[in-house]
Amino acid sequence: MIATIEAILLTASGPVSVAALGEVLESREVDADGIRDALSTIASKWNRPDSGIRLEKVADGWRCFTPPELDSYLRSFHGVVARQRLSQAALEVLAIVAHRQPVTLPEVNFLRGANSASTVRTLLERRLLRMAGRKKVVGKPFLYRTSREFLVHFGLDRPEDLPDPEDLVRDEAIASE
Amino acid sequence: MLHESSRGLARSSEFITADSDRFSGGTGENVYSRPMTMPAEELHSPPVELTVFSGPLDLLLHLIRKNEVSIYDIPIFSICDQYNAHLRSMQELDLDVAGEFLWMASWLLHLKSKMLLPAVAEGEDDPREELVERLLAYRRVKELASFLYDIDTVRRCLWMPELATDLEESAELELDWEDVDLRVLAETYLQVMQRFAAAHPPPLQVLPLRYNVQEKMRNIYDRVHEEGLMPLLRHLNSRSDPEEVATVMVATLELVRLRGVLAEQSRPFAEIYLRPGDRRLTANEMRDEEHSSD
Numbered sequence: 001m002i003a004t005i006e007a008i009l010l011t012a013s014g015p016v017s018v019a020a021l022g023e024v025l026e027s028r029e030v031d032a033d034g035i036r037d038a039l040s041t042i043a044s045k046w047n048r049p050d051s052g053i054r055l056e057k058v059a060d061g062w063r064c065f066t067p068p069e070l071d072s073y074l075r076s077f078h079g080v081v082a083r084q085r086l087s088q089a090a091l092e093v094l095a096i097v098a099h100r101q102p103v104t105l106p107e108v109n110f111l112r113g114a115n116s117a118s119t120v121r122t123l124l125e126r127r128l129l130r131m132a133g134r135k136k137v138v139g140k141p142f143l144y145r146t147s148r149e150f151l152v153h154f155g156l157d158r159p160e161d162l163p164d165p166e167d168l169v170r171d172e173a174i175a176s177e
Numbered sequence: 178m179l180h181e182s183s184r185g186l187a188r189s190s191e192f193i194t195a196d197s198d199r200f201s202g203g204t205g206e207n208v209y210s211r212p213m214t215m216p217a218e219e220l221h222s223p224p225v226e227l228t229v230f231s232g233p234l235d236l237l238l239h240l241i242r243k244n245e246v247s248i249y250d251i252p253i254f255s256i257c258d259q260y261n262a263h264l265r266s267m268q269e270l271d272l273d274v275a276g277e278f279l280w281m282a283s284w285l286l287h288l289k290s291k292m293l294l295p296a297v298a299e300g301e302d303d304p305r306e307e308l309v310e311r312l313l314a315y316r317r318v319k320e321l322a323s324f325l326y327d328i329d330t331v332r333r334c335l336w337m338p339e340l341a342t343d344l345e346e347s348a349e350l351e352l353d354w355e356d357v358d359l360r361v362l363a364e365t366y367l368q369v370m371q372r373f374a375a376a377h378p379p380p381l382q383v384l385p386l387r388y389n390v391q392e393k394m395r396n397i398y399d400r401v402h403e404e405g406l407m408p409l410l411r412h413l414n415s416r417s418d419p420e421e422v423a424t425v426m427v428a429t430l431e432l433v434r435l436r437g438v439l440a441e442q443s444r445p446f447a448e449i450y451l452r453p454g455d456r457r458l459t460a461n462e463m464r465d466e467e468h469s470s471d
Contacts, residue, residue, distance in 0.1 A: 013338065063337060064337065065337045066335060068334035068335055085329070086325075086326075086329055089232075092322045111315060112231065112315065113233050113281065113311065114231060114233065114234075130361075131359035131360045132358060142359070153332060153333075154325060155328060155332055163321075163324060165318070168320040169316065
C-alpha cells in the first residue's frame with residue numbers, strides 16, 4: 001500500500017486528499033486511519049536530510065515536493081534562470097484577500113490606499129486569486145478569494161491557518177520591549 | 178516548522194519604534210529592506226525612489242517610523258512637510274501613481290489646517306483619528322504581507338511533480354468546485370465561442386456587381402468607332418479595380434464575338450488594338466446579347 005501511495009503522490013499534479021487515496025485503495029480494505037498511518041510512514045521515510053523528496057500536508061491534501069536547498073540544481077537542470085518574485089503590492093493584495101475574503105477591489109484599494117486593479121489582474125492570471133461572485137451592493141463589484149494554488153504555494157492547509165495580523169503586530173510590540 | 182522560522186524573522190522587524198531600516202530583520206533580499214539610505218537628521222531628505230513605497234500609506238508609515246513618533250500621536254505638521262518634500266523629490270511622476278500620493282498630501286494638509294483650529298484643544302474628536310485607523314489597518318496588511326514574503330522566499334524554491342500533458346488530456350478533467358470561478362467560466366465560454374466561430378465561418382457574401390458589361394460594351398464600341406483605334410492593354414492597365422478590368426475584358430470579348438470590333442495583336446504580349454468591326458451594332462443588340470448570354 002505504501003508503494004501505491006508513493007506512486008500516486010509522485011505522479012499527482014496537486015495535493016492528494018486522504019479521501020481520494022481511500023477511493024483508489026478501496027479493494028485493500030483500508031480505512032482513513034490506515035492511510036494516514038501509511039502517509040506518516042512515507043513522511044518519515046522522505047523527510048530526511050539525505051532524501052530528495054519531501055512530503056507535506058497542504059490545501060487539505062498531501063503533496064510531495066523537493067527541498068528548497070536543491071532549487072539551484074533543479075533550475076540549472078531545467079534551464080530556469082530566475083523566477084519572478086511577487087511584488088510588494090502583490091503580497092499586500094494577497095494578504096488583504098487572504099485575511100478578509102471575500103473582498104472587493106474597492107475594499108482592497110481602500111486598505112492599501114493605492115489602486116490595485118492591475119495587481120489583482122496579475123494575481124488572477126497566476127491563479128493565486130479567484131473570483132467568487134459579486135457583492136450585492138451598488139455596482140455589483142466582483143468578490144475575490146484566495147485560490148487552492150495560494151494555499152499550495154504558501155503551504156497552508158486552510159485559509160484560516162494564516163496568522164492573525166493582530167498577533168503579528170503584537171509579537172512586534174513584545175519583541176521590541 | 179516553516180511557520181516558526183518565518184515568525185522568528187518577522188519578529189525581529191520593527192514597526193513603530195526607532196529604526197531607520199524598514200524591516201531590519203529577515204533575509205538579505207527582502208523587498209522591505211531594499212537600499213533606503215536616509216540620514217535621520219536630514220529633514221528634507223534626498224530623493225527617494227518612490228517605487229519602493231507601495232502607496233501613500235506605505236510612505237507615511239515609513240516617515241512615522243523614521244521620526245520615531247507614535248502612530249497614535251502623529252505630529253501632523255512635520256510629517257506633512259516631510260511628506261510633501263518626498264513628493265517634490267519625485268522628478269518624473271507616473272500620473273496614476275502620483276494621484277494616490279497627492280490625495281494623501283491633500284489629506285495631510287487638510288488635517289494640518291484642522292489642527293490649527295481651537296476645536297481640537299477643547300477636546301473634540303481628534304481629526305487624525307481616521308488617518309490613524311487607516312494606518313493601523315494598513316500596518317496589519319503589511320505585517321501579513323511580510324509574513325507571506327518570508328514563506329514565499331522559501332517555498333518558491335520548491336518543485337513538485339508535473340503531469341505529462343498527454344496524460345492530463347487523456348483523462349477526463351475533474352474540476353473541484355473550489356477551482357471553478359467566474360474567470361474560469363468566462364474563459365471557457367470564450368473558448369467555446371471561438372470554437373463555434375471556427376466551425377461556423379460567416380457565409381460567402383456575393384456583392385452586387387459594380388460594373389455593367391452592357392455599359393462597358395457601349396463605351397468601348399463608341400470609343401473605337403470615334404477614335405478608329407483603341408489600345409486595349411493600356412486601357413486595362415489604367416484601371417485599378419480588378420472587377421472593372423474583368424468587366425472590360427468580358428465586354429471586349431462580347432464585342433469581338435458580335436464582330437462589332439476587331440482585335441489585333443502583332444506578336445504575343447504586344448499591345449492589342451481594337452478597330453471598328455465589319456458590323457454595326459445597335460444599342461439594342463448589345464443589350465439583347467448580354468441578356469441571352471445570361
